[in-house]
Amino acid sequence: MxxxxxxxxxxxxxxxxxxxxxxxxxAVTYRIIxxxxxxxxxxxxxxxxxxxxxxxxxxxxxxxxxxxxxxxIFPFSSPILSDIKVLKRGKVRRAKLFYLRDLVGKKARxxxxxx
Amino acid sequence: MNGLIGKKxxxxxxxxxxxxxxxxxxxxxxxxxxxxxKSEDTDGYNSIQLAYGEAKAKNTSNxxxxxxEKAGTGPKMKLIEFKDAITDKSLGDTVRVxxxxxxxxxxxxxxxxxxxxxxxxxxxxxxxxxxxxxxxQHNRLRAPxxxxxASYPAKVFKGMRMAGRTGTDRxxxxxxxxxxxxxxxxxxxxxxxxxxxxxxxxxxxx
Numbered sequence: 001m002x003x004x005x006x007x008x009x010x011x012x013x014x015x016x017x018x019x020x021x022x023x024x025x026x027a028v029t030y031r032i033i034x035x036x037x038x039x040x041x042x043x044x045x046x047x048x049x050x051x052x053x054x055x056x057x058x059x060x061x062x063x064x065x066x067x068x069x070x071x072x073i074f075p076f077s078s079p080i081l082s083d084i085k086v087l088k089r090g091k092v093r094r095a096k097l098f099y100l101r102d103l104v105g106k107k108a109r110x111x112x113x114x115x
Numbered sequence: 116m117n118g119l120i121g122k123k124x125x126x127x128x129x130x131x132x133x134x135x136x137x138x139x140x141x142x143x144x145x146x147x148x149x150x151x152x153k154s155e156d157t158d159g160y161n162s163i164q165l166a167y168g169e170a171k172a173k174n175t176s177n178x179x180x181x182x183x184e185k186a187g188t189g190p191k192m193k194l195i196e197f198k199d200a201i202t203d204k205s206l207g208d209t210v211r212v213x214x215x216x217x218x219x220x221x222x223x224x225x226x227x228x229x230x231x232x233x234x235x236x237x238x239x240x241x242x243x244x245x246x247x248x249x250x251x252q253h254n255r256l257r258a259p260x261x262x263x264x265a266s267y268p269a270k271v272f273k274g275m276r277m278a279g280r281t282g283t284d285r286x287x288x289x290x291x292x293x294x295x296x297x298x299x300x301x302x303x304x305x306x307x308x309x310x311x312x313x314x315x316x317x318x319x320x321x
Contacts, residue, residue, distance in 0.1 A: 003124045003302055007141050011129040011295060011304075033133055055127065080134035 008055040012077040022047050022097055023090030023110050026061065028074060029083040040082060043072055046090065046110060048097040062100060064108070069101060089113040116204070116215045118197045118320035119147050120167035121303060123226065125313050129294065129304075139294055142303045142317055146209035150186040150194060163200040165210065167316065168192035193316045213298040215321070220293040225318040226311035231282035235259075240276045286310035 020026050027044045045063030048071070052058055057076045062069060074081060090110035100108050121144040128138050151164035168191055172180065175190040183190050187207040204210060216222065236242040236259040245255040259278070263271050288309060295304035309317050 003143060003300060004127050004141050006300055007139075007295070007297070007302060007304055008127055008129075010297065013130075031134070055129075075136065077130070078134055078136075079130050079132070 005054070012055045013079060015076050015081065017076075017081075017084040018086050020047055020059075020084070020086050021089075022049055022095055023092030023113075024086055025088035025090060025110070027085045027087055028061065028072075028081065029085075030074070030078075030080045031082055032080075044087070045070075045072075046097070046100070048100060049095070062097075064104075116163070116197070116202045116210055117200050118165075118195075118318060119144055119210060119212060119215050120165055120193055120195050121212075121317050121319060122168065123309060123311055123313055123315050123317050124302075126308065127304075137294070137306060138308065140305045140307065140309050142305060142309070142319065143301060144212040144303050144319075145301045146211050148186060148188045148191065149204045149206055149208045149210065150182060150188065150191070151196075152204070152206055153196075160198065161200070162196050162198045163202055163204065164194060164196045166191035166194050195318055197320070211298065212301055212303055213296055216293050216296055216303060216319070218293055218296060220321060221290045222293055222305065223287055223289045223320045224291055224305065224309040225285065225287040225320070226309055226315055228282050228284050228286045228310040229312050230280075233279060234281040235278045236276060239278060239281045242276075 024047050025045070026047060027042050029040050029042050032039055032041055043061060043063070045061035047059055048062045049060045050057070051060070055077055058073050059076065060071055060073045062071045089112065091113040092110060121142040124141040124143050126138060126140050128136050131137055145167070147165040147167050149163060150166045153160060153162045155161055166183070166188065170190040170192040172190050180190060185206070231238070235257050237244055237257045242259060245258045245260045246252045248256055262275050262277070288307070291309070292306040293303065294306050303319065311317060
């Protein structure tokens, strides 16, 4: 077995979060450590990309905060992630939703996916 | 024991307790074989010679073959002497990675840096080039500038830093932290980067 894969398997935590795809609206709860205090914060937004694989796999979520677009990138295996909830499944036609950056208001909405 | 020979496998990253992503290097450290023990009485100083990496017998000189035979081992690729090693190991013994390094140790890594070919002074010596990029300047951005005075001394001093072959130097990086030791796979994980390309020999010393 590849030694680097072995090291990653031994050291990185395997996330057991629900499956989500680009276009989904999710809420990420993550821990913030300030000095010796620890608190949780929630970041709600649309998943605009899932990037990489293995230990370096990340996802990017985007939300509008007071009219300003805010994006955050989280690694899947980051220990600061405590919970991910899928709030809405979105219907999109591509894997990277960077076109949302140029859209505002009603045009920036994502259609909901129904099964 | 104060050091071992290993092989650079490649780089990866892992997380610390604060959730910070740390770059790390994975080094393969199969058991090193003791091929010579030098002592105060016989050689005037104390040291231990270790061997690493299987070599083919046809690529090994007869002199070295005899040296390895003495230690009761097959031909090896790399021989390194570690001075002032305090150890009870004798000729032919193997030294495993977990016997020498534990998590949290600070170590020095020595290797041969990657070859960069013929490079200019900006990359090779960290010069800053001459002048501006604009205001009528041209082709001076990565130039070395003056290399000396005029009719006195009428020569360029020896050792003047100029363009040339870069890399493939012996480089030592000091005070790297040992992040993990995996004895079952003979692997050592070190914080940060070590010199050299993948597959090159690395000397790790405490």
